[in-house]
Amino acid sequence: MQRKVWFVVSAVLLVALVVAGCGAPAPTEEPGPAPTEAPAATEAPAATEEPSVPKVVTWIMWQQFIDLDPALAFSSEHPALNLIYENLVYMNPPGAAELLSPGLATSWEANEDATEWTFHLREGVTFQDGEPFNADAVKATFEHYAAQEGAGCTFIWGAVEDVEVVDDYTVKLYNSYPAALDIIATSSYCGEIISPADTGQPKEWFDAAQGHGTGPYMYESYDKGQRLILARFDDYWKGWEDNQFDKVVFEIVEDTVQQLQMIESGEGDILRELPPDKVEQLRANENLKVYVDPSYQHMQFLINNQKAPTSDPLVRQALAYSFPYDDLVERGEGIFTQSRAAVPAAMWGHCADCFQYSYDPVKAGELLDQAGWVDTDGDGVRDKDGQPLKLLLTYTAGATGHAWPTELWVYPAGEISIELDTQGMTYSAMWEYNKQDPQMAQDITIQQWWPTYVTPFDPLFSMYHCEEEPFLNTGYYCNPDYDALIDEADQLTGTDRDAADQMFQDAQDILTEECPAVWVMDIAESFAFTADIDGFVNNPAYPGVVFIYDLTTTR
Amino acid sequence: MTVRLEGIPEKPRTAWSARFQESGLMWRALRRDRLAVLSLVIIAIFILGAVFAPWLAPYPDQGMGKANLKEKLDPPSSAHLLGTDDLGRDLLSRMILGSRPSLSIGLFVVGLAMLIGTPLGAIAGYFGGWIDQTIMRITDIFLSFPALLLAIAVSAALGASFFNAMLSITLAWWPWYTRLARAQTVSLKEQTFVEASRAIGVPGFTIIRRHIIPNVLTPALVQATMDIGSAILMGAALSFVGLGVQLPRPDWGNMLNVARLYFNDGPWFAVFPGLAILIVAMSFNLLGDGVRDVLDPQSRRTG
Structure with a gap:
């Protein structure tokens, strides 16, 4: 076919071009299905000697992290922060029977004009640094947010005037004006509850990839602008199964062509914001699963x-x-x-x-x-x-x-x-x-x-x-x-x-x-996942976030 | 009290006029080098294409960026001789219009670098001492960075645009001409005709203008012809990383960058701009070789 001839001719010419010193990295991928090594592993489930090989998922991040203080992060940090920290309440994806589901709060109620909110907290939860999760921790987090005086995402708590610790696992919030705090508490930004040992730390401290939440993953290492690695928090309150991921690697790659090469070659597992005219090509790749959602x-x-x-x-x-x-x-x-x-x-x-x-x-x-x-x-x-x-x-x-x-x-x-x-x-x-x-x-x-x-x-x-x-x-x-x-x-x-x-x-x-x-x-919203990953449900309330804990893998 | 010296011609610009007289000879010599002549013809075609681009391009509006999505990534056909790009625009028109920035960046950068570098080198070499030290240490600073990296850093700092790309490449380029000119000057200034001028009291700058520069110009020109190709490549590289001509205005470098994404869907989109860069850069290099053989007796081929 004409296209094939074109391909051969152009491949030869491109090599010549690179030799000429243009400095353009020539696309090196072969057309058609790439030779794959990855799926072979699925053939041998017997080889799951758990402790030896950690299951690693690689997120190809479209942008570097700017702020890692949950109070100030207001850009593309949430895919990581929403794994480290947890919210009191979560918003369900559209179509779910309930609008909200419990997070660190098990139930909540408000007075009639929505100015006083009581949250009942989950018991037996600890932060990644060993601090217990309780009403004091929630109060400390709110103080951390209030100290930013509306900067970053903290404006969402603008209504909250006072936080009262009723008992160890009950906290009461007083608003200066009516506000739906249960909805606000679901926020992808500034909804996170931070360890009381970390609240009040300056921005620079958090930006060095420090801080502890109650979430399933915690900081392991960070090379700013290059990659962030999170490792699983063994004492996570929901517990762990064998088929979940042990590590999350955020590999920062801003170039679209390189992103596509990584997902198509299996070098990366998750890619978001697919170029629209490449969606069909990715769908046709049997090593990938593509999701396009409202x-x-x-x-x-x-x-x-x-x-x-x-x-x-x-x-x-x-x-x-x-x-x-x-x-x-x-x-x-x-x-x-x-x-x-x-x-x-x-x-x-x-x-x-x-x-x-x-x-x-x-x-x-x-x-x-x-x-x-x-x-x-x-x-x-x-x-x-x-x-x-x-x-x-x-x-x-x-x-x-x-x-x-x-x-x-x-x-x-x-x-x-x-x-x-x-x-x-x-x-x-x-x-x-x-x-x-x-x-x-x-x-x-x-x-x-x-x-x-x-x-x-x-x-x-x-x-x-x-x-x-x-x-x-x-x-x-x-x-x-x-x-x-x-x-x-x-x-x-x-x-x-x-x-x-x-x-x-x-x-x-x-x-x-x-x-x-x-x-x-x-x-x-558009995502591509490697085909051996299951369990992804797009939740538009948390755009760009993949709750890695919910994913399972056959690796 | 003036002294009329015998033997000094009425018209003092000997060195300059000699250069012009030589050019006829040069051309005759160059004509024997077939590759150089072929390169010259190719370059002439590309330059003419760039000059008359708006009249030559079959779809000048698409060349300047008008989208035409109905014909996205169409292969070469009679309507679009080189096919279309990711926005369905005629690739030939984009290439013809894109040749303007691509070629002019080479000519401009080398021209400006020569204009800055050669006199500075002549001054450094002629006067020596602290002037020489100062100028040459400044060039060392620039030369200590890899040229492309320096250009990228400068144009990222100045902001991405065609003009800034030209300036930043020039900044990375001029020190080579200073070095070249200085080396030539150091040997020239010991020669009898320069010493004679000095002996009769001709001021230093006049000597540089009348005797040094015309003699330095030959190697500088040879160098320049060889450099244009590299400057075009560097310009394309800057555009490729998004620091040169901004889309939708075309340039071979930025076309290549977009084309990377469509290499499987429409290889022609990457091939033709790449080929154009290759051909032009190679032509300038071959021409440079030819010109050097003719102008530079030291490296002239024997036999």
Whole structure:
């Protein structure tokens, strides 16, 4: 076939290329099913002499860990932290009979207006450092979170005013306003209970991969930016079976091609965020299992709302009309769907009636004309008062979910005479850059969002509420009326969810009008596992987290 | 009181004009080297292609980045002679438009490096002493880093863009020309014609301009011709790691980077940009060889 000829020709040429010193690592994998050694092991179950060979699962991590303090970690650390630490309560995957299931708390109740919450704690649980788990430990954890004064993810506990130790295994939380603490306690971030011996330690201490939870895995070794290894906690309260994993290795690999090579060769066991146009190829590989599930994740371009020219809402709306949504959805092959407003479609509080921007270059051009941006000098770029309409866009290079929308946007923006100057960086470098003074910062940046816990308040608050020091609101949007509305809706969540739902939708109407961001796409969750691993259930409340304890292997 | 010296010609720019007179001879010599001529023709074709890129590209809009997803990764056909890429864009158009940054980075880097490096080397070699020490120790600092690594570090610090990539490669490149020029100058300055100039009181900078640089230029030019290919490779390498031309604007290096992901689905996508880099870099190297043989009597082939 034509393809085969192509392959041979190109393989030869690529080798020549590398010899010529281009420095490009040539893809070395063979087409078709790779020669595999791994499955052979499954043939000999008799050889399971348990103590000698630890069962190791290798997670190919898409990004390095930024903060390892559970109070501050707010990026891609949760796949590890959610294994080390445990929550009081867990959110079940959609479709389960119950919304919540017990974690370190066995039961809980609230007073009528959701201002006082009592949690009954599990007995006989110890932390990885030998400390007993009890009400004092819970109180110490809350003090650790409170000490951060709302930094990181700790804002989720904003309602909690006081923590009372009723007895060894009962703790009572008092809120300053109504809040659904049982739901908040499920949070993937800041839901973790930390050993009382570690609470109060500074950020640097945690960042050196230290800290103890009650979870099934504990820190073994850490090479920052390279790999993190967790080993099983032998005294874990749920106990251990033979077919579970003894070690978890997080291998940090940011390059997509390398990630794919690792999962296809069996060098890695778990890969998340598959490039959409590679899903079919991975599905066809019998050594892999591929999961594509709904999620609460979405991706948006946050526009700088403070700095000219994008401080003008007309320019922001024009940008929203200039994005080629259909091309992106087509390229996303079922993994990407166009977003509507600021809350993903699968989440409650999603605004199905909100206005949805579409690709409309004519309308975008009119808005820019109206805003006074016209190409007066005929150089193909609009200008106003001698300034060209040239916008700096920062994005995460290497991540297909970020690079694709960026790449697709530049040409259509150019067609309406906006020059998009794109700047790809690593996520951590980009975030540092985005957190500077808005007047010096980029014009547009990318923000992929997944929920802290399952509430529309989370994206609406984190990305759009006023921030004195930029943190996650890297579009620097600030509207006190909007803030008041979502705060009120958040307080209603515990008592009157329908009313809260409506108010969250009203808040999104404000956003849609003022257009602080271009809402690009909702992203389905995608995972590839080596075929000898069973037991994975995608839980969109814990995006990107694989509860390794629940997995079994035939190795 | 002026002294009119016999034998000093009216027009003092002897060394420069001699170079120009030589060029005719050079061309005649170079013409005998078939490989060099072939390389020259190939380079000329690529440069013409780059200059007239927007008119030559069959789909200039796709070349500049317009997506065309309906024809994603189509193999070469009559509509798309080299096939299409991951966004269904005509690969030939992308390659033709991508030749602009790919080629210009080579020419720019080498040109600028020569412009900075040669005079500095001549100054260092001619004056010697602390000036020489200072300049040469600075070049040592730059040369102590692997060139590609230095370029990557500098352009990562400056921010990824085509212009920054050019600057950072130049920064890694100029010290070689300083070294070369200095070595030549040290031997030149002992020669009689330079000593004579000094004896009659010609100022140092004038001597450098009139006598040293024209004589240093020959080896520098030979070096430059040989270097263009490497500079193009380094430019492609920077783009490949995402530090050069930013997508969707094409460049052979960044095309190769994207193509890695599709090597099984559409090998042509990786092959053609790779081939272009190979051919151009090799042509410049072969031409450089030819030019060296002609210009540099010391390494001229015998027989």
